Amino acid sequence: MEPLIQISAIGAPLRLANVNTDQLFPARFIKKPRDVGYAQYLFHDIRRTDAGDINPNFSINNPKFETAKILFAGSNFGSGSSREGAVYALYDSGFRAVFAPSFGEIFAANCLKNGVLTARLDQETIESIQEELDRAQEPRVSIDIDQECITLPAGKVVKFSLEPFQKHCLMNGLNEIDLSLQFNEEITAFEESHRRTYPWTAL
Amino acid sequence: MPSTLFDKIWTTHVVTDRGDESLLYVDRVLLQENSFHAFDKIRREGRTVRNPNQAFGFSDHYVPTRNRELGIDGIRDPEIRNMIDLITSDTETYGIELFGLGHDYQGILHVVGPELGITQPGLVIAGADSHTSTHGALGAYAFGIGSSEVAHVLATQTLWRSKPKTLRVTISGERRTGVSSKDLVLFLIRTIGSGGAVGYAVEYSGDTIDELSVEARMTVCNMSIEAGARAGLIAPDQKVFDYMRGKPMVPTGTQWEKALAYWETLETDPGSVFDREVQIEASEIAPQVTWGTNPEMVADVTGSVPDPDVEQDPERKNRMTRALEYMGLHANQMIQSIPLDRVFIGSCTNSRIEDLRIVAQVMKGQTCRIPTMIVPGSEQVKRAAESEGLHEIFQLAGAEWLAPGCSMCVGINGDMLASGERAASTSNRNFEGRQGQGGRTHLVSPAMAAAASITGQFENISSYAEAGSWNL
Numbered sequence: 001m002e003p004l005i006q007i008s009a010i011g012a013p014l015r016l017a018n019v020n021t022d023q024l025f026p027a028r029f030i031k032k033p034r035d036v037g038y039a040q041y042l043f044h045d046i047r048r049t050d051a052g053d054i055n056p057n058f059s060i061n062n063p064k065f066e067t068a069k070i071l072f073a074g075s076n077f078g079s080g081s082s083r084e085g086a087v088y089a090l091y092d093s094g095f096r097a098v099f100a101p102s103f104g105e106i107f108a109a110n111c112l113k114n115g116v117l118t119a120r121l122d123q124e125t126i127e128s129i130q131e132e133l134d135r136a137q138e139p140r141v142s143i144d145i146d147q148e149c150i151t152l153p154a155g156k157v158v159k160f161s162l163e164p165f166q167k168h169c170l171m172n173g174l175n176e177i178d179l180s181l182q183f184n185e186e187i188t189a190f191e192e193s194h195r196r197t198y199p200w201t202a203l
Numbered sequence: 204m205p206s207t208l209f210d211k212i213w214t215t216h217v218v219t220d221r222g223d224e225s226l227l228y229v230d231r232v233l234l235q236e237n238s239f240h241a242f243d244k245i246r247r248e249g250r251t252v253r254n255p256n257q258a259f260g261f262s263d264h265y266v267p268t269r270n271r272e273l274g275i276d277g278i279r280d281p282e283i284r285n286m287i288d289l290i291t292s293d294t295e296t297y298g299i300e301l302f303g304l305g306h307d308y309q310g311i312l313h314v315v316g317p318e319l320g321i322t323q324p325g326l327v328i329a330g331a332d333s334h335t336s337t338h339g340a341l342g343a344y345a346f347g348i349g350s351s352e353v354a355h356v357l358a359t360q361t362l363w364r365s366k367p368k369t370l371r372v373t374i375s376g377e378r379r380t381g382v383s384s385k386d387l388v389l390f391l392i393r394t395i396g397s398g399g400a401v402g403y404a405v406e407y408s409g410d411t412i413d414e415l416s417v418e419a420r421m422t423v424c425n426m427s428i429e430a431g432a433r434a435g436l437i438a439p440d441q442k443v444f445d446y447m448r449g450k451p452m453v454p455t456g457t458q459w460e461k462a463l464a465y466w467e468t469l470e471t472d473p474g475s476v477f478d479r480e481v482q483i484e485a486s487e488i489a490p491q492v493t494w495g496t497n498p499e500m501v502a503d504v505t506g507s508v509p510d511p512d513v514e515q516d517p518e519r520k521n522r523m524t525r526a527l528e529y530m531g532l533h534a535n536q537m538i539q540s541i542p543l544d545r546v547f548i549g550s551c552t553n554s555r556i557e558d559l560r561i562v563a564q565v566m567k568g569q570t571c572r573i574p575t576m577i578v579p580g581s582e583q584v585k586r587a588a589e590s591e592g593l594h595e596i597f598q599l600a601g602a603e604w605l606a607p608g609c610s611m612c613v614g615i616n617g618d619m620l621a622s623g624e625r626a627a628s629t630s631n632r633n634f635e636g637r638q639g640q641g642g643r644t645h646l647v648s649p650a651m652a653a654a655a656s657i658t659g660q661f662e663n664i665s666s667y668a669e670a671g672s673w674n675l
Binding site: 015016017018020022023026027028030031032034045046050074075076079080081082083084085087102103104105106107109110113114163164165175176177180181183184186187190191194197198199200201203 | 215216218219221222223224226228230237240243248250254256257265282283285286323325326331332333346347348349350351352354355358359360361363365397398401402428431433452454458459461462465497499518519521522529613614615632634635636637640641
């Protein structure tokens with residue numbers, strides 16, 4: 001996984017609450033192998049009209065936000081299913097960070113495992129950032145993961161917070177499995193004791 | 204210090220702590236066809252599977268519901284066939300038991316886990332599916348994970364977790380006749396919102412929950428994720444112990460006695476403090492019907508579609524307007540005036556034998572007015588229904604009696620709504636395109652779905668049931 005330390009990129013607003021993983025990445029694409037590239041599936045149906053044309057009113061279809069890597073979304077972003085393809089689609093489209101008032105928990109965990117930052121900002125802050133991005137000629141935003149802050153197009157700095165463990169994983173691009181295997185002795189000891197205490201659970 | 208059911212399970216599974224996170228031991232991991240990314244990761248990184256006997260594979264999302272006697276050859280779409288091939292070869296390579304196509308115990312992972320005793324009280328269960336919360340009905344801490352975490356469990360038998368907050372939902376009072384556990388949980392989601400329980404592990408309690416059967420409790424826990432909670436739990440009681448006894452993977456003899464003695468301690472101690480409490484009065488709940496594209500968009504069957512114009516919050520108003528547009532409904536339209544095209548009865552929410560018995564009660568001697576698919580949750584459920592003659596009731600009414608799998612709940616095996624088609628569905632998600640691009644889903648209970656099949660619209664099943672007969 002690539003370490004994520006600083007990002008300077010276009011930020012895009014997505015003014016919708018409860019965006020679910022079916023909207024991020026419709027279920028019919030789950031069976032596609034990853035190497036086909038999942039960018040083509042991101043928001044596949046909601047970025048189009050019911051007739052199937054690209055909807056110019058869907059924010060990230062706006063040429064101004066075409067190269068966005070940072071998303072400022074509504075509450076409960078990424079709710080619904082556990083499909084990690086939703087994160088692959090964001091990642092393959094270039095997104096490296098999503099800010100929202102709240103997240104679907106499985107989605108947020110999946111993001112972390114793929115080097116995509118998710119962090120909560122309150123509703124009011126998100127809305128004012130969304131407005132600024134809409135107004136700005138070049139809606140460029142900088143994120144400093146270590147300092148836990150965002151610099152907005154007009155220069156204002158907004159703080160966010162990350163759990164230290166998650167920050168450590170993101171900034172070092174850690175493969176969590178390698179990290180956990182360092183605890184192999186503890187796991188083995190735990191497992192033996194667990195099986196002695198609850199022998200019926202052993203298979 | 205008194206502790207909650209959740210705390211008891213958590214504490215007995217912590218291997219080590221690191222900052223805010225704990226390395227949690229995982230007793231069982233449940234896999235499905237979409238786990239192919241996890242196996243790819245295991246291979247790419249050159250890992251081994253630590254305890255293959257603690258992992259179980261299920262072919263459910265992509266299996267066909269028709270022409271099952273043809274086996275894999277019955278699947279025409281090469282991409283869908285590939286998904287069945289992948290779970291078959293991946294589980295074989297790593298020595299993991301698979302309940303695959305043609306297996307006597309094949310079925311939906313959240314139906315098969317409990318019915319085989321893979322699911323037990325006090326376990327930590329991680330599943331490659333968000334509805335893994337279902338297993339909490341037996342007093343397990345069970346939650347959905349993505350592919351990277353599946354790979355992590357396979358390689359280490361653990362997961363890093365920050366401890367969720369606890370929410371107790373107490374449901375009290377007598378349910379009205381015809382009101383099921385599906386109605387209770389839809390009402391809860393309507394009350395707290397689809398993000399209302401994000402960050403919490405939910406414990407359901409109260410006399411209404413106590414009174415529910417074990418299968419009905421699974422329906423409640425199943426939909427915890429639709430309120431944003433990764434896990435929902437219910438303390439195991441005598442009903443659960445009776446349910447467990449004799450299941451193929453449940454201990455016997457002295458091991459059973461030991462297990463039972465432990466399971467009996469798995470309850471929330473009096474005086475335990477939860478981070479949040481929600482109270483629901485069951486007697487006020489009518490049969491529920493979703494009208495929109497999110498499981499919080501719910502109305503009473505006797506009610507109407509809400510009017511976006513009276514909504515003050517612009518973002519909410521916008522979403523309601525879009526939902527009505529997608530659903531082809533208008534503000535203030537009566538729920539009972541919505542004409543339906545199809546009925547789907549199945550999914551990990553409502554495809555167990557008790558669900559099918561209720562459907563049979565409603566359908567007995569009647570004729571389906573609209574196309575109706577009935578998809579049992581597992582081969583075991585299918586055999587049980589057939590031994591009771593339920594399939595004959597369904598078929599005489601004109602419903603299709605199909606083979607087990609996820610089917611039209613997620614529409615990826617090819618069972619789909621056509622664009623514009625409107626269905627009453629016993630499943631768990633009414634998202635745009637969930638049951639097929641352009642398809643319109645109304646979530647309801649099995650009794651409501653069966654009634655809708657007979658008349659082609661939503662019926663207040665409570666009024667029929669209260670009159671002493673399920674017959675419409």
